Amino acid sequence: MSIKECNHHKDKKKKIFRRVFWGIVIFLFIILLIILVVWATLRPTKPTFILQDVTVYAFNATIPNFLTSNFQVTLSSRNPNDKIGVYYDRLDTYVVYRSQQITLRTAIPPSYQGHKEVDIWSPIVYGTNVPVAPYNFVGLSQDQSNGNVLVVVNIDGRVRWKVGSFISGRYHIYIRCPAYINFGAQSNGNFVGNNAVKYQLVQQCTVSV
Numbered sequence: 001m002s003i004k005e006c007n008h009h010k011d012k013k014k015k016i017f018r019r020v021f022w023g024i025v026i027f028l029f030i031i032l033l034i035i036l037v038v039w040a041t042l043r044p045t046k047p048t049f050i051l052q053d054v055t056v057y058a059f060n061a062t063i064p065n066f067l068t069s070n071f072q073v074t075l076s077s078r079n080p081n082d083k084i085g086v087y088y089d090r091l092d093t094y095v096v097y098r099s100q101q102i103t104l105r106t107a108i109p110p111s112y113q114g115h116k117e118v119d120i121w122s123p124i125v126y127g128t129n130v131p132v133a134p135y136n137f138v139g140l141s142q143d144q145s146n147g148n149v150l151v152v153v154n155i156d157g158r159v160r161w162k163v164g165s166f167i168s169g170r171y172h173i174y175i176r177c178p179a180y181i182n183f184g185a186q187s188n189g190n191f192v193g194n195n196a197v198k199y200q201l202v203q204q205c206t207v208s209v
Contacts, residue, residue, distance in 0.1 A: 035166060044084045044161050047113065049205040050076045051153055051177035052120075055198040056189070059181070061144065063129065065137045067102055070126040071095055073153050075177070075205075077121070079113045085162035086113040089170060093123045096152045098136045103127035108155075112162075125153075147184045153177040159209070177205035 051073065058070035073093065079086050091108040094101055103125040113119055132140065143149040155175035161168040179201055182188050189197035 044163075045080045046173075046207050046209045047086055048078045048080060049155070049175045049177065049207055050078075051179060051201050051203040051205055052076055053198055053200050053202075054153070054179050054181065055192060055196055056181060057196045058126075059149075061132070061137065061140055065132050065134055066129045067097075067132050067137075067140070068128050068130070069095065069102055070124070071103070071153075072122055072124045073177075073179075074120065074122045075153070075155070076118060077113065078118045079116060082115055083163065085115060087111075087160040087162060087167070088113065089158045089160060091121075091155050091157035091173075093121075093125055093153065093155050095125050095127075096154055097132075097149070098139060100133060100136055102130050102132065102151070105156075108157075144183055147182055147187070149181045149183065151179050151181060153179055153205075171209050174208045175205050176208075177203055179203060 053074045055072040056070070057072070058068055060068040073095075075093075077088075088108070088111050090110065092105040093108060094105045095103040104127055106123040106125045108121050108123055111119060140149065154177075155173075157173050158170045159173045160170055179199070181199060187197065189199040192198045
């Protein structure tokens with residue numbers, strides 16, 4: 001085979017390689033474009049969360065700068081989308097007082113939420129002798145004396161969206177649910193057991209995705 005024929009075959013192979021390469025690129029671009037168009041058309045709406053109630057089993061701040069608390073919170077979540085499902089891969093629930101976490105994190109089991117579906121979870125969150133910043137402890141003592149303590153139930157997690165057979169990557173979701181707990185003569189809770197008080201709240205939560 002002459003040098004001229006050899007170069008001709010090399011050029012032919014290069015042309016075939018380029019065609020295959022650009023064919024794959026164009027195919028992937030079309031697939032990506034279809035996904036983006038479908039995504040933009042459907043426009044997923046973030047789920048809504050409501051804090052239904054809080055049951056307080058313990059809320060003890062008798063030791064200076066330490067707090068022991070035990071709550072059971074009931075949360076409802078609704079997927080408002082008609083054609084988009086939600087995978088809750090991870091949801092960690094905990095309670096905060098004045099921007100300080102006062103309980104351990106409790107994991108809600110992973111789940112899938114279909115179109116327009118509603119899920120209800122009732123995790124227990126607690127903290128035993130949790131150190132509290134001195135200025136927060138002073139504020140907590142004042143709030144208890146006034147008979148009204150504001151805590152925030154937080155949920156921190158990861159979600160994925162499902163559109164048909166397409167499943168998105170993971171997105172961070174952050175839910176914040178304020179809860180006013182009344183004590184003493186101002187209490188509007190119901191006793192449900194030994195030293196346990198249940199507060200019906202039906203409080204809308206803020207959701208960030």
